Amino acid sequence: MPYVLPVLLLAAATALILSAMYRSWRRRARGVVVTDLPALPAGSPAAPADPPVEGVYVSTTIAGRPWERVLAQGLGARSAVDIQVLPARAGLPGGVLLTRRGARDVFIPAGTIHDVHRASGMIGKVVDTDGLVVITWQVGETLLDTGLRTRYGADRARLHDRIHSLLVATGENANPEG
Template sequence: MDRILPGSIIIVGVIGLLILMVLGWRARGRRQSALATAAVPSDELLGELRLAVTGLYVSTTTAGAPLDRVALAGLGFRGRVAVSVFDAGILVAVTGEPKVFIAPDRVRSVGTSTWTIDRVVEEGGLVRLDWTLESEHATAAADVESFFRIEDPDRSSRLIEAITALSPPDGFSTPDQEGSLA
């Protein structure tokens, strides 16, 4: 009998925290509802496959706000990932999530990083892709940073080189990148 009241209080507290977490995630989704990823082109429009790598998708955050996770479909949850670089752009396929297509003109920079929201690795252990999400409002496009942990470090550098080769003629910058190859 002595343990029923404290146990009940703890259970109610845990349930309350879970409810608050769900409500917070849904509110984040509503705040980001104007943002959207580009439609994935058909296979014939993607062009030739330049490189495909596998690893872990870690996160996508708002640029300059490293704790502000993006909650869009295909980008909200971590998981196994296949990143493919085609002539037409980059295809990110997280297991169990919709595919995300990033056109070359949306890429701002690419390089390596050591940390993101809840992951710290060895120097240059994450591939960091800085790009711009589309928006329903022309003035509300969002710059974001996506982080990938590629299984083989050699493949990480090849991924960075393949994305850099997609660069538009005027190129893109590499602000705040650690060990950038661009």
């Protein structure tokens, strides 16, 4: 019986800490203003010339701040992903389609992409030199960085180049060396 009071105090402290963590997580989800994400255009796009690239959706952060994860709209959920780069065709805008397993799919229209580069890490993942492909894009007034890790190292340069070709097609000035 002499341990009842310490056990109750420890349980109360644990409950208090978990409650504070949950409130903080919810506040962060509301803190970054991300309006509705762009929807995949009506009508199914033609199959891309290249097959999807398998990988991991690492996270989305505020552009330039790789340690500040965006939680709104499900963008903070790490998941397996199939990445398709869709060129503009027959009135359908081009873009990058991220088909995520266990999380909401994300479509990044080509016109919202500001840059594509490679990085060594962002929140939730630190990898070898230039192991992530990072897409800088805009939703509403907010610039975001979305990090992708390809399953196979040989796919990284090819994915970067395909996304960069969308920037060239839309007239954006992106970092060609990545």
